[in-house]
Amino acid sequence: MLLEVRDLQVEFRTRDGVAKAVNGVTYGVDAGETLAVLGESGSGKSVTAQAVMGILDIPPGRITGGEILFQGRGLLKLKEEERRRIRGAEMAMIFQDALSSLNPVLSVGDQLGEMFVVHRGMSRKDARTKAVELMDRVRIPAAKERVRDYPHQFSGGMRQRIMIAMAMALEPALIIADEPTTALDVTVQAQVMELLAELRREYHMGLILITHDLGVVADVADRIAVMYAGRIVESAPVHDIYKAPAHPYTRGLLESIPRLDQKGQELYAIKGLPPNLMDIPPGCAFHPRCPMARDVCRTDVPPLYEVDEDRGSACHFWRECLHGLDG
Amino acid sequence: MASTAEPILQVSGLVKHYPLTRGIVFRKQVGAVKAVDGVDFALGKGETLGIVGESGCGKSTVAKMLVNLERPTAGEIRFKGEDITKLSGKALKAVRRNIQMVFQDPYTSLNPRMTVGDIIGEPYDIHPEVAPKGDRRRKVQDLLDVVGLNPEYINRYPHQFSGGQRQRIGIARGLALRPEVIVADEPVSALDVSVQAQVINLMDRLQGEFDLSYVFIAHDLSIVRHISDRVGVMYLGRIVEIGKDAEIYDHPTHPYTQALLSAVPVPDPEAREHRERIILTGDVPSPTNIPSGCRFRTRCWKAQERCALEVPALAVPAEFRLTTGPTAHDSACHFAEEKQVVPPEDPSDDLAKGRE
Ligand SMILES: Nc1ncnc2c1ncn2[C@@H]1O[C@H](COP(=O)(O)OP(=O)(O)OP(=O)(O)O)[C@@H](O)[C@H]1O
Ligand SMILES: Nc1ncnc2c1ncn2[C@@H]1O[C@H](COP(=O)(O)OP(=O)(O)OP(=O)(O)O)[C@@H](O)[C@H]1O
Ligand code: SF4
């Protein structure tokens, strides 16, 4: 495994109390593979990714348990200096909002070149050449003329492609893309996802794609990890999960989206609201919203049950769910 | 649901240009942002018209003109036959009551310092004839109940509610004056998937209950298909194709609609190998500098010389005019032809059928 996260726990201490943002996340991604991390707002997707990258807000954040193994190395035991070297060179992140993650007062050429100056000790001039090459690579038209332009002079889709160029610059083994296309229009989203998939294939990178869009997941992922209240509730190959989900929450999500290819009847709606992380329900955190919940769900936290060798579900009644026996 | 009677709303030649000026002492107009540049559509009573299109194509500007938050530069908006852009004073006020808006962002569109009761009841200050003072509290509580919120929450503040609940508050306010038309501008875009479904189902239910007609604006094509009877596709300030939902989704004839539909990710991993993608190149041109002829030509893979010279009209294309099939709908393209881009529904897919 290129990256393995094991039983990761992260909490935030705030004035209002302790928010348990991540409560035992376990997932992994291989080289050349795309793992989609899916979940509602606040389910802990970004916090997990920040812990992997080593860019968590500490304090108020704190890692209270678990391990992160990258190419076999335990990242949480490394010194900050070492992690900084890994960041950018061996793993890189793409954020949702390119405009606020690019430096507004530096030209994009300087920002791209910086990577080569800092990590590879290149001269400014060679770094600039590299920057133009990269911009070409992510299909910015007239890269040579535009290398001196500032981020605000590019469209949203182009900025996102520049972010991708920046992440790709040093050919890292792992890329984490946190909602890379949420802010973009569908036609531009399609351009950006296509580019990301192509680069991943070419460089045989591992890709963790964080999203809440079930359509995007179906399009590009090999595996999915579904998060709810800071846990992975289901983890499976993409084809399996769309065919027959083994967790009621996954099933609810799949059924609640309208489809482009059909005119729907009333939509299935998951009842109730996402949980408050300061006060996560006991037992299975999903039980107040779950149509299959029984007494045991209110008291016993479900472990990640083995559905088959590469599939897990954190539901006491995953068999009933998988086989549709809940009536 | 769609009726054939006189439309409740009839929009023709609607235009909104924002002047671009330069100079401080002598302000000179140097151009215009052509946000909306000639939009025509009709909304039948009890019908839902979906409007889709990419960011900046003018959807919100159309919505604002419908509810009179913006004055059109040109064009007509007829409500039950009467052109409301010509009205003022009392007559305008009376018509405005009948066309209400629900906004996109449930986080910023509600005043944080007002209680839910005051927010929902605010329209009554302008139209006291709908609810006399003594009657308001009960009316507001009824509205809370209608949108599925506890009537006892009347004294709470917006921050005490979740996004989905806030959107329900926005809908309750939209309903307060018992309008006949609701213009909803991206009403679920800011919500989580599981909560979106709740709000869409609510809007569906209210439509039947109150005999509402909807203009439903969104960039999510799947949601628009779910809720709409007819759909209009906008590009750079104009509707380029409009028709019944199946005409647009299953039989699109305009290249832009086809590209848009083919780009939507479908939640079915089996479909990804055999779906054709039309990946458009380039960016949307600026609304200050709209291409001549067909405004889509700079990104259209079918563009020819004629496209730069002649503006294609929004009408049933000549080649389909004598047919009665689903391709015979309005499409503003000189070279319109049918192309199926959404995979036909897979009957073996039992998840898609929902819970039986
Ligand atoms: N710096 C911080 N300080 C306090 N709480 C935080 C901080 N960062 C995240 N949290 C909390 O941790 C929880 C998980 O947040 P996270 O950003 O991982 O959610 P997410 O799944 O990425 O959601 P979204 O889809 O909205 O991006 C949230 O409840 C959030 O409020
Ligand atoms: N008050 C204004 N002055 C100048 N230009 C404006 C004004 N309001 C809107 N525009 C411009 O008009 C165009 C259409 O904007 P509009 O908000 O209607 O788009 P939209 O289709 O609703 O986009 P989105 O999907 O991003 O909400 C945009 O180019 C916008 O920048
Ligand atoms: S453990 Fe119980 S409450 Fe949780 S998802 Fe399974 S059935 Fe529902």
Ligand code: SF4
């Ligand atoms: S009129 Fe020409 S440019 Fe416009 S959509 Fe049709 S083929 Fe394309």
Ligand SMILES: [Mg+2]
């Ligand atoms: Mg996030």
Ligand SMILES: [Mg+2]
């Ligand atoms: Mg808008």
